[in-house]
Amino acid sequence: MKKSIPYAALRWLSAALVLVLILGHTLKNRVSPADFSSVEASVAPTVLCDAMKKADAQLLKRLYGLNPSDYEGCVLYAPVSNIDARELLLVKLRDVSQQAAVVAAAEQRLRTQTNAFDGYGTDQYALLTGHSAIEAHGNYVMFVVSENEAAAKAAFLAAL
Amino acid sequence: MSFHQLLFLFLFLPVGFLLFRAVPGRGKKAVLLALSAVFIAWGSPSDLLFVFLSTVFNYASGCELAHLKRARREKQARFVLVSAVAADVLLLAYFKYFGFAAREAGALLGASFPVNTMPAPAGVSFFTFSQLSYLFDVYRGAAGPGKPFDFALFVTFFPKFTSGPIIPYHRMAAQLHTPIVTKKRVETGLRMFLVGLCKKVLIADTLRLTFASVSAMATEELSMLTAWLGGLSSAHMLYFDFSGYSDMALGLGRAFGFSLPVNFKYPYQSASVADFWRRWHASLGAWFRDYVYIPLGGSRAGTAKTVRNLLIVWLLTGLWHGANWTFLLWGLFHGIVIVLEKYPLKRLLPKIPVPLRQTVTFLLVTVGWVLFFSPDVGTAFRFLGRMVAVGSFADNAALYYLKSTLPLLALAVLGSTPLVRRSALRLEHSRPRWFYVAEIVLFAAGLLLCVAGMVSSTYSSFLYAQF
Numbered sequence: 001m002k003k004s005i006p007y008a009a010l011r012w013l014s015a016a017l018v019l020v021l022i023l024g025h026t027l028k029n030r031v032s033p034a035d036f037s038s039v040e041a042s043v044a045p046t047v048l049c050d051a052m053k054k055a056d057a058q059l060l061k062r063l064y065g066l067n068p069s070d071y072e073g074c075v076l077y078a079p080v081s082n083i084d085a086r087e088l089l090l091v092k093l094r095d096v097s098q099q100a101a102v103v104a105a106a107e108q109r110l111r112t113q114t115n116a117f118d119g120y121g122t123d124q125y126a127l128l129t130g131h132s133a134i135e136a137h138g139n140y141v142m143f144v145v146s147e148n149e150a151a152a153k154a155a156f157l158a159a160l
Numbered sequence: 161m162s163f164h165q166l167l168f169l170f171l172f173l174p175v176g177f178l179l180f181r182a183v184p185g186r187g188k189k190a191v192l193l194a195l196s197a198v199f200i201a202w203g204s205p206s207d208l209l210f211v212f213l214s215t216v217f218n219y220a221s222g223c224e225l226a227h228l229k230r231a232r233r234e235k236q237a238r239f240v241l242v243s244a245v246a247a248d249v250l251l252l253a254y255f256k257y258f259g260f261a262a263r264e265a266g267a268l269l270g271a272s273f274p275v276n277t278m279p280a281p282a283g284v285s286f287f288t289f290s291q292l293s294y295l296f297d298v299y300r301g302a303a304g305p306g307k308p309f310d311f312a313l314f315v316t317f318f319p320k321f322t323s324g325p326i327i328p329y330h331r332m333a334a335q336l337h338t339p340i341v342t343k344k345r346v347e348t349g350l351r352m353f354l355v356g357l358c359k360k361v362l363i364a365d366t367l368r369l370t371f372a373s374v375s376a377m378a379t380e381e382l383s384m385l386t387a388w389l390g391g392l393s394s395a396h397m398l399y400f401d402f403s404g405y406s407d408m409a410l411g412l413g414r415a416f417g418f419s420l421p422v423n424f425k426y427p428y429q430s431a432s433v434a435d436f437w438r439r440w441h442a443s444l445g446a447w448f449r450d451y452v453y454i455p456l457g458g459s460r461a462g463t464a465k466t467v468r469n470l471l472i473v474w475l476l477t478g479l480w481h482g483a484n485w486t487f488l489l490w491g492l493f494h495g496i497v498i499v500l501e502k503y504p505l506k507r508l509l510p511k512i513p514v515p516l517r518q519t520v521t522f523l524l525v526t527v528g529w530v531l532f533f534s535p536d537v538g539t540a541f542r543f544l545g546r547m548v549a550v551g552s553f554a555d556n557a558a559l560y561y562l563k564s565t566l567p568l569l570a571l572a573v574l575g576s577t578p579l580v581r582r583s584a585l586r587l588e589h590s591r592p593r594w595f596y597v598a599e600i601v602l603f604a605a606g607l608l609l610c611v612a613g614m615v616s617s618t619y620s621s622f623l624y625a626q627f
Contacts, residue, residue, distance in 0.1 A: 096258030
């Protein structure tokens, strides 16, 4: 009987710590009730310009490997020309477990673009390396490449 | 961290291996444990904390189970087993299925239930199944609870951590005592690793480009040929990706002193779907057989119960791969075909020539892959519809993909048969001098091409790592 006591205590302790870990994550990554269209309306004007246009589902899938129907809301403003690097991706997740995949897709897009412009487009390369941001907060993810990335970040956080 | 990253290949592996060789005796296990901890924590340090807590929980449960069994307190032992298994399964369900369940419940009730689940730790399905095997094995008396560091190494051993193979505890317990390292094992292990790397980087990742292009097209616009090229690319991409990973895992396991079970035995040579599942991800099939199918009664309790048991196992197999109706349907599809093979077609199948059975099995498996890779059931059926749309057989896109993919697809088809390996073994056996030179040149060229591929392309994770 005595032998099983420390094991039982260890079981309960480790199980309780796992619960604390999960609870901590839940409190840290609160789900925002903000409507997707209102977040888009707050963020998009800060970076939009003539060189960008709203992409369709196919382009989103091709550039990011993301399927818009998997998310509650998803919009991509992509550069009109191949020699531009400015873009904005805004995603409202169905649940936070999707966050890692969307962030990974954005990171991959950033790597691809950085590699593509390295040694070829000095301005675009500077934009990608110095003025890009991936923001993940609860059920929202934003990826932006723009001179006004700081304004976009501020608008994004304020809208959540 | 992943096996096909430059960081792993040129820093983690050589440094880790040198450390492992330099440290004598039991210190080797400490080195392996430390390497595994670094491997797990590299991408996400919180993963390591979670794995540590889960390992402590399961080890404590195993020790308590063994103690209660020794004391013949069967009722309490059963309670510990059930509660520990329930905790593991609930945690897996929280990571993998909670979001999906909330989404579907919301859709059904016309409401929205946004949930905030923690991102699943890498390899959660694999290490959870490993730990479940430990609990069952200790409960059945197939293995003792072992030493804490041995158990921790069993759970976290980096070659198998993210995507298996899932080795039952009782099969690894004896190896955990002393890793067996010989020059021959290191040599064959590294050779296997390199073959797996070539499969992943040179074949799977190249086929992925075709598959990504086809799946990015609107399904309605696909011609029959394009749909088939997409389907065949996905079938071979999946095979070379996962079997490449498994080769690397087995090779690393061997180089570091452990024998892991073979996961792939030329599955596209299978003469039935049941045979396919003995050859594809064999360690998962064996796990479900040993810990679900047989405890449910297997095929010993009459036809109706056997059919029920088979369908349960295949629904669970589908569910294990992910939280989506497509995976459930994929599992059910395989289950139904296996039931058909086992009962109504049992006498007919042996009369059909083997090549025809192999072809039909491959086509059925490819149809299954469409369910597997589609984002939703509607898209899957639209894609399958395009595969039989004889009216629009081919278009310019199809001819382009045919021209650009055919050589690689032909190579992939050849590579998925035992022909290449058999020829290599025959040559090795006859030992012509030029064979060794050719082998060195081939491996060096393969490694160079892989490194070039890894440097030039963006990172693509192992497909099974997401499960």
